[in-house]
Amino acid sequence: MKDSILLSILFWLFCMLIAPFFSAVILKVKAFFGGKKGPPLLINYFTLIKLLKKGSVYSSSTSFIFKLGPMVSFSSAIVSLLFLPVAGTSPVFSFNGDVIFILYLMGLGRFFTIAAALDTASPFEGMGAAREAFFPIICEATLFMILILFYMLTGKLELAAYFSGAQTKALWDSAGTPLIFIIVSLFMVLLTENARVPVDDPATHLELTMIHEVMVLDHSGPDLAFIELTSHYKLLFFSGLVAQLISGIGVAELALNFIVFILALLLVYVTVGIVESIRARFRMDLVPRFILASFALAFFSAIITMELMK
Amino acid sequence: MIHLVDTMLSLVLLSVLFSFSSNRLLVLIRILAFQGVVVSVVPLFIGQDISGGTLLFTFLTMAIRGAVIPVWLHLAIKQLIIEREVETTIGYHLSMLAGLGLIVSAIFVSQKFTVPSISHSVLLLPAAISLLLAGIFLLIARRNAIVMVLGYIMMENGIYLVGTTFSIRTQHIVEFGILLDILAAVMIMAVILRSIKQEFNAVDTALLSSLKE
Numbered sequence: 040m041k042d043s044i045l046l047s048i049l050f051w052l053f054c055m056l057i058a059p060f061f062s063a064v065i066l067k068v069k070a071f072f073g074g075k076k077g078p079p080l081l082i083n084y085f086t087l088i089k090l091l092k093k094g095s096v097y098s099s100s101t102s103f104i105f106k107l108g109p110m111v112s113f114s115s116a117i118v119s120l121l122f123l124p125v126a127g128t129s130p131v132f133s134f135n136g137d138v139i140f141i142l143y144l145m146g147l148g149r150f151f152t153i154a155a156a157l158d159t160a161s162p163f164e165g166m167g168a169a170r171e172a173f174f175p176i177i178c179e180a181t182l183f184m185i186l187i188l189f190y191m192l193t194g195k196l197e198l199a200a201y202f203s204g205a206q207t208k209a210l211w212d213s214a215g216t217p218l219i220f221i222i223v224s225l226f227m228v229l230l231t232e233n234a235r236v237p238v239d240d241p242a243t244h245l246e247l248t249m250i251h252e253v254m255v256l257d258h259s260g261p262d263l264a265f266i267e268l269t270s271h272y273k274l275l276f277f278s279g280l281v282a283q284l285i286s287g288i289g290v291a292e293l294a295l296n297f298i299v300f301i302l303a304l305l306l307v308y309v310t311v312g313i314v315e316s317i318r319a320r321f322r323m324d325l326v327p328r329f330i331l332a333s334f335a336l337a338f339f340s341a342i343i344t345m346e347l348m349k
Numbered sequence: 350m351i352h353l354v355d356t357m358l359s360l361v362l363l364s365v366l367f368s369f370s371s372n373r374l375l376v377l378i379r380i381l382a383f384q385g386v387v388v389s390v391v392p393l394f395i396g397q398d399i400s401g402g403t404l405l406f407t408f409l410t411m412a413i414r415g416a417v418i419p420v421w422l423h424l425a426i427k428q429l430i431i432e433r434e435v436e437t438t439i440g441y442h443l444s445m446l447a448g449l450g451l452i453v454s455a456i457f458v459s460q461k462f463t464v465p466s467i468s469h470s471v472l473l474l475p476a477a478i479s480l481l482l483a484g485i486f487l488l489i490a491r492r493n494a495i496v497m498v499l500g501y502i503m504m505e506n507g508i509y510l511v512g513t514t515f516s517i518r519t520q521h522i523v524e525f526g527i528l529l530d531i532l533a534a535v536m537i538m539a540v541i542l543r544s545i546k547q548e549f550n551a552v553d554t555a556l557l558s559s560l561k562e
Contacts, residue, residue: 216356220363328370328441335366335445339452343359346456346471 043129050125054279055117058271059083061278061308068312083271090264098257101158108155109258113265115148116272123279124202126286126293126300133199138186141198142179145232148269149175156254163246167253170323174238174250177330178228184337185221188214188344202280207287214347217340222284224340226310227333229277231326233270236315238326248320278307354394357387358472362452365483368503369444372435374426374495378419381499381506384480385414388506392513395470406525410509413528418502418535422495425539429546436553439490447486455479473514480507494545494552498538505531 063080070077079085097105119141121131134140153172156164189201192213200206211218231238234251246253255266286296286303321329361384368380389410393403439447455478462474484504488497505527512524542552549556 216359328445331442331445332370335370335449336363338449339363339366342449342453342456343362343472346475347355 044131047125047128047131050128051121051123051131054120054123054125054275055272058275059087059268061304062271062274064305064308065312065315068309069316072313072316083267087264087267090267091261093260095260095262098159100160101257104151105155105158105257106262108151108158109262109265109269111151112148113269115144116269116276119144119276120272122198123276124199124283125279126297127203127207127283128293129199129203133197136196138196138198142182145273146175146179152254152266155258159257161257163249163253164256166247167250170250171254174231174326174330177327177334178231181224181228181330181334181337184334184341185225188217188221188337188341191341191344191348198280202283202287207283210284211287214340214344217344217347218284220336220340220343222281224333224336225277225281225284226307227329227336229274229281229307230311230314231330231333232277233274235274235311237318237321237329240320243320248323275304278304278311281307354391354470355472357391357394358470358476361387361476362472362479365452365479365503366445366448368483368487368499369448369490370441372437372441374435374493375423377435377496377499378422378426381422381502382415382419384503384506385418386411388480388509389414391473391510395473395513410524410528413532414502414506418532421535421539422498425542426495429543429552435496436492436555437490438492444486444490447490448483451482451486452479455482473510477507477510477514480504480510483507492553492555494538494542494554497554498535498542501534501538502531 060080060083063078063083066082067077067080122133122137122141124130124133149171153168156168156171186196189210190196192210193200193206195201201210230236234241239250239252240248241252243249243252246256251270255263258266282300282303285306286299364380364384368377371377371380389407393407437444452475456475459474459478481504484500484502484507487500487503491497491500508527509524545552545554545557548560
């Protein structure tokens with residue numbers, strides 16, 4: 040038992056270290072599609088080190104909320120990673136209902152990002168905050184629908200009960216087709232929550248069209264580094280869930296399972312990169328429809344599963 | 350263990366949701382063609398015996414549903430240079446939610462039927478009823494005349510699936526008769542479409558209320 044806890048902590052540290060690397064994979068894929076060489080795979084580490092070396096500049100019109108924002112969202116991202124089952128091992132923390140806890144933990148992080156953005160009193164940031172507050176509401180509906188489905192299948196409200204050991208394989212056995220829809224819908228939520236391309240363009244240079252990026256315009260130095268790390272961790276968390284669903288073969292061999300998991304994770308990131316390369320960003324009024332489609336998918340698979348399980 | 354037919358039918362149900370949220374005519378036509386193909390091969394998978402006659406009927410229905418009618422409508426769109434965007438009376442978001450509600454209600458309704466079960470597929474009757482309702486919904490919720498034709502065909506797909514659920518032997522003859530009716534109806538609709546387009550330079554059926562002598 041002690042061993043497994045140690046292993047889980049090891050995996051957690053590994054996740055924290057590796058997350059910026061995976062985000063760079065997306066950049067590489069996009070560069071490949073653009074016919075460019077692209078930045079090195081370690082680019083995000085260089086950026087983070089550069090940012091952490093710098094000092095911070097705070098506008099005189101901001102209050103302590105502004106300084107609190109990056110800290111809170113960063114810590115909420117770290118804590119949510121503690122609950123991620125990596126490669127079928129049990130996570131560091133796990134209790135009944137932890138899924139809901141994680142969802143609201145992320146909500147807390149988001150709330151403070153929004154509060155910090157509003158604190159700057161910049162109209163652009165206020166607009167970004169409004170969008171950031173609106174879109175995840177529909178995402179939450181999708182996530183809860185997926186939770187309901189998993190609850191129907193396993194009777195538990197724990198991430199570990201869905202994704203650790205042979206559980207994922209059991210999910211596939213009992214609900215094969217709907218699970219494919221779930222993967223698609225979870226992927227759509229991933230794109231929305233992490234401000235990736237069809238919803239938001241992380242590389243855009245026009246404040247009016249930004250969602251997430253516009254909210255962090257006023258942050259600098261270490262604060263910006265924490266915000267970047269937060270986005271890497273969040274992306275890793277969601278991709279981890281999708282990858283776990285894809286790679287749910289439930290092999291007893293840990294090393295093999297781990298390799299499959301990493302490959303699945305790479306697959307998810309490369310898919311994000313491909314989507315970013317071949318899709319243009321949606322017009323703002325089309326974004327709710329996109330997220331609603333993910334909800335429809337999740338709801339639909341829940342109905343189908345209910346029917347098939349009879 | 351999940352039946353192959355159930356997998357296909359869940360894709361059909363998904364295509365219903367897609368058709369509710371799509372605002373492109375060409376996408377709708379492709380969805381219809383897909384539904385037509387699936388609906389016409391389903392009897393092969395749940396039928397007990399595969400004879401030359403059933404194969405022939407299946408191929409004919411598949412050709413009409415999956416190729417003739419979609420290509421026809423596609424040509425109609427091309428010739429009439431109809432706008433690719435669909436006019437609605439009920440918005441896309443609401444349509445999508447309505448689609449979900451429709452599938453749920455279809456599943457609940459189908460549980461009330463006491464049908465002598467001829468297959469292990471649990472989704473057969475729900476899919477049939479959903480297709481029927483979805484066809485009616487498209488007729489109500491869209492003002493574009495071509496989408497109305499598509500809704501009509503979707504309804505017919507549903508009727509065919511209902512027939513498949515209830516009987517396996519006699520259904521081919523009856524169904525083939527209905528299919529020929531549908532084909533004729535689509536042709537007539539194509540002609541009417543042409544005259545609507547000539548009169549108003551659009552295929553919006555709401556304009557028909559302004560007709561005067």
